[in-house]
Amino acid sequence: MPTMLSVENLSISFRTDEGVITPVQGVTFAVEAGRTLGLVGESGSGKSISTKALMQLLPGTAMLGENTRMTYTDKGGKDIALGHLKHGSRELRRIRGGEIGMIFQEPMASFSPVYTIGNQMMEAIMLHRGLKKREAREFAVEMLDKVGISNAAARIDQYPHELSGGMRQRAMIALTLSAGPALLIADEPTTALDVTIQAQVLDLMRDLQRELGMGMIFITHDLGVIAQIADDVAVMYLGTIVERGPAREVIRNPQHPYTQGLLDAIPSVEHLHDRLKPVPGDIPSPTNRPTGCPFHTRCAQAIPGICDAQEPVETTPMPGRAVRCWLHSDKDRSAA
């Protein structure tokens, strides 16, 4: 499969009153057409802002690093350098929605409450598909039908508050996909839903992705969800990717202590009598980033004098896998 999105060395800094903070540092990942990359991490690990940077949705105080390269290959095969498109330009507006679609965590909040579902869908369809109002309406009904909303012809004239949470997220998926994106960024799309609804929505997204051949970036804090939907996974901690590889292999055989911790924190039916094991400690504030490996303050296996002193480099413990941890860098440590 061809790579449709390649992100290299993504660093994002913000000017704040307390000085410059850099919540994302040197993040590298790629998305292949038709495949799903899962971005996993706790809140504040930089997952969301990394994807917002792709769409240039960050506030004006944000700055991209000098070595940051984000290349997106559009539906016509043209390479586009993301992150530096002119604000208000036609190209940027085409990328937003038409090439890369985005779904957010709160379906209620991502719809405007004062326009009907249909109004907001038709706006996107007319913008990106060049359809007239009536055709756009027909297309919107078709899309609502496709995401499993019954009686779509009537639902289209309803306001977001008249739909249930699960229906709203289905409608948001329909809205985002109706613009015809080749890459879908889903930012915790199921976190705010009931578990049963969550499973239905995940199935729906998987099916639609296969049918439309889209690439997908799926952001979540839940490795269990990753197991269901992602082909590849990148685990983020405090703005860097600490481990990446094929989703099944990473889950079956995690290499980074943080990934192991996240997996231990998932409840399982076999071990119901055990207490859940949370990852100890809190994620440090980006204004107060630890020296050395960012995870050493919470890591049970941290090596004193090394992990707290030097930042580990990315190594390849086995083919197709990458991990950023001193436990796997015996050979590199002497070189560093």
Next chain:
Amino acid sequence: MGDTILLRFTLERFVGMVITMALVSVMVFLIMELPPGDYADRYAFRKYSGTGVNVTEADIEAIRRDLGLDKPMVLRYFDWIGGIVLHWDFGQAFAFETSVTKVIGDKVWLTAGILFATLLLTYIVSIPIGIFAAVRRGSAVDYGLTVFSYLGLALPNFLLALVMLYFANRWFGADIGGLFSAQYRDAPWSAAKVWDMMKHLWLPAVVLAWSAVAYQIQTVRATMSDELNKLSVTAARARGVPETKLLIKYPARLAINPVVSTIGFDVNRIFSELPIVAVVLGLTELGELLLKAYLDLDMNVAGAILLMLTFAIVFMNFFSDLLLAWLDPRIKLGA
């Protein structure tokens, strides 16, 4: 389905408005009854004071009977309100020895003109500026507008009226006070007279709108800043909606909610400030007449004016409710 909800909402609010107006009319009537003595006393006093005629209790009783003032209060209320509703007849203005309708005359429409000019000016200026300040939050323009706002809020408007009168006089000639130039003051209505009025109307409108503009800029700026941070705005931006269209369609529509919901307050405030501004600018409108009516204890005139002003406020509240329901469809559901 949506249409029937809207219709029911409108009907409910309309009925609410009519009930409020009825209650207001009762209150106004009671206020008219408050001053000691009654119309007959004062009528007799005015008619015969200084003439040397000795007025007896029987004379006053005769006047009272003549004017129907001996009837019970409830009946008199219905006579009064019935005359207004059925014949636009507000009774006698004894201080002027003519009907209230004649005394008030054109002043109703002039007052309405000042009111609408002021409201229009307030919203046309404050809404776009508030939105602009929110979009450019933290910029030099934003800070400049904030300073202007505080200045606007701090400056009493009779003082502003004096200052503006002075400068308007220097720049636009001597004839800027009042609502008409001398040659039109008593002329019948014509296109030229309307135009002449327009040329005078801006000054009281600016003076009266001044503090409201300052206040509403801050309101719009604050709500617009909130709305700009909403996920729905980011989501719309992520769908490639062009920025100007996006700002107007999504955050701005909701940001003007607090402005729309306070139209009634603005009307109220304009009416309270109008008499003082009117005195300074030499306008002849209802507020100024109201002050005079109070001084003369001419309660029929005062009552008529009070009734009109409060009806205007109640009606504008009704209008603001409808506008809000149109702006935010969630409101209809809560009705």
